[in-house]
Amino acid sequence: DADVTQTPRNRIxxxxxxxxxxxxxxxxxxxxxxxxQDPGLGLRLIYYSFDVKDINKGEISDGYSVSRQAQAxxxxxxxxxxxxxxxxxxxxxSDLDGGLKTQYFGPGTRLLVL
Amino acid sequence: xxxxxxxxxSLIVQKGGISIINCAYENTAxxxxxxxxxxxxxxPALLIAIRPDVSEKKEGRxxxxxxxxxxxxxxxxxxxxxxxxxxxxxxxxSTSGSxxxxxxxxxxxxxx
Numbered sequence: 466d467a468d469v470t471q472t473p474r475n476r477i478x479x480x481x482x483x484x485x486x487x488x489x490x491x492x493x494x495x496x497x498x499x500x501x502q503d504p505g506l507g508l509r510l511i512y513y514s515f516d517v518k519d520i521n522k523g524e525i526s527d528g529y530s531v532s533r534q535a536q537a538x539x540x541x542x543x544x545x546x547x548x549x550x551x552x553x554x555x556x557x558x559s560d561l562d563g564g565l566k567t568q569y570f571g572p573g574t575r576l577l578v579l
Numbered sequence: 580x581x582x583x584x585x586x587x588x589s590l591i592v593q594k595g596g597i598s599i600i601n602c603a604y605e606n607t608a609x610x611x612x613x614x615x616x617x618x619x620x621x622x623p624a625l626l627i628a629i630r631p632d633v634s635e636k637k638e639g640r641x642x643x644x645x646x647x648x649x650x651x652x653x654x655x656x657x658x659x660x661x662x663x664x665x666x667x668x669x670x671x672x673s674t675s676g677s678x679x680x681x682x683x684x685x686x687x688x689x690x691x
Binding site (some may be wrong): 469500505506507508509510514523555557563566567568570571572575 | 588611613621623624625660672678679681684
């Protein structure tokens, strides 16, 4: 969905390096999420934010941190990357619309940690 | 812990056949059950969703069947087409929260 963009789309890094994945959205949504996707494990929530001042840990937050710089921007950082953080990372946004909780995903960032 | 279990992990169907993907959940507070479709190189996108006040929801060739007592729901794709080949994720959430819990995903291949 072009309304949710992620940079970079692909990244190769080395163990121990700090990297940042960025997400921007033009949907005007307050809620933003970071997930990682691994084969056979589905999508697992890393962090989520309901507004600029609200940051919450998801089910697998260890080794990650986030920053909500503005309503439209939500960044994910790996302070010291390790090989088992090799995965596909997705940013998503949502808003409550008639009680539904549709999430809109970006195109993903494929990360390889050597 | 995986609160939503999805099966099968992969599924191969012939064109025109019926694809069936099943999910089971544990948390009785869940009251919203969407299915997401993901094509290679893309992010997941909402396909269809159901609330537990109905047992079935149909949108074109896609149908969700919901069994509240068994805590199970399934996606049926009628007249499956090669263009339906994708990864499908079931998910669940509760009204009190805004977090989706996803199943493990099913990679569907529809052969021509």
